Amino acid sequence: MNYTGQNNEILELKEYKKDELLRLEKDLNNPLLFIWVKGKDCEIKYEGTTQIIKDNTILCLTVFHRIEFNNLETARIIKFNREFYCVLDHGSEVSCKGLLFYGATQLPYFQIPVEEIEKFETFWQMFNIEMQSKDELQLEMLQMMLKRFIILCTRIHKRQYNISKLDNKEVDIIREFNFLVEQHFKTKHTVKEYADLMIKSPKTISNTFSQLSDKSPLQIIHERKHLEAKRMLRYTDKAIKEITYELGFEDIQTFSRFFKKMENISPSDFKNSFLGNIANSSGLMT
Numbered sequence: 001m002n003y004t005g006q007n008n009e010i011l012e013l014k015e016y017k018k019d020e021l022l023r024l025e026k027d028l029n030n031p032l033l034f035i036w037v038k039g040k041d042c043e044i045k046y047e048g049t050t051q052i053i054k055d056n057t058i059l060c061l062t063v064f065h066r067i068e069f070n071n072l073e074t075a076r077i078i079k080f081n082r083e084f085y086c087v088l089d090h091g092s093e094v095s096c097k098g099l100l101f102y103g104a105t106q107l108p109y110f111q112i113p114v115e116e117i118e119k120f121e122t123f124w125q126m127f128n129i130e131m132q133s134k135d136e137l138q139l140e141m142l143q144m145m146l147k148r149f150i151i152l153c154t155r156i157h158k159r160q161y162n163i164s165k166l167d168n169k170e171v172d173i174i175r176e177f178n179f180l181v182e183q184h185f186k187t188k189h190t191v192k193e194y195a196d197l198m199i200k201s202p203k204t205i206s207n208t209f210s211q212l213s214d215k216s217p218l219q220i221i222h223e224r225k226h227l228e229a230k231r232m233l234r235y236t237d238k239a240i241k242e243i244t245y246e247l248g249f250e251d252i253q254t255f256s257r258f259f260k261k262m263e264n265i266s267p268s269d270f271k272n273s274f275l276g277n278i279a280n281s282s283g284l285m286t
Helices: 114-131 138-160 165-184 191-198 202-212 217-235 240-246 252-263 267-273
Strands: 002-004 010-017 032-038 042-046 049-053 057-062 067-070 074-080 109-111
Touching (some): 240 252, 240 267
Antiparallel strands (some): 042 049, 042 067
């Protein structure tokens, strides 16, 4: 089911079965989505790592994530763009750049507690019912339901990851930094550049990361550039020289040194090692 508003507000609900393929449309403005894994446990591959995702787990993904699912039984998808749910209209924790989507330095997901499953089932049914209502209040109703859904997800996520109110200011700094890196990693390469955008000192940002994260802010920047380099080498036909300049490196030699330091393999060898893999892949991918 799809909803499209007069100002390009888009909301999509869909149930995916095994071996179906999900992609984020390039014409949407940085779409966000929840993937609610149901049925038996499945395996996901995310940027070179593999892990098990249990039944009734919800992943909170952005356009920047790329995941492959193996042995997926079924999944429910809620996908929306920022025109539908605008970051400027909501509090930081439940906004589009809030805790669920940009608050973590790793893949964000949580498992629905047994006592909360009925609430999520009810939300899914209500979403489907309201998607069929074609009146002037439909957009407002759907936006309200999505906000309530995000609030419920945020509460559970905070409990499971032990994020308390006392940490809100510090978590806000990490969330904002992660969000800005996603937006500017191709053009801004130092902690100071992001600190200037946040109107904070590099020391404040570094101290906050040292308290709440096992990674430094500079690691976040480097890992994001490294991740994008791997994606471009693996999934596009772009030449290494083109990737070099698109990611903001001065020359191929600098890019090659950076990539080999992060991946322990040269960009050309990495690209060659994955030739033909895409044609043989299957499962759900974002």
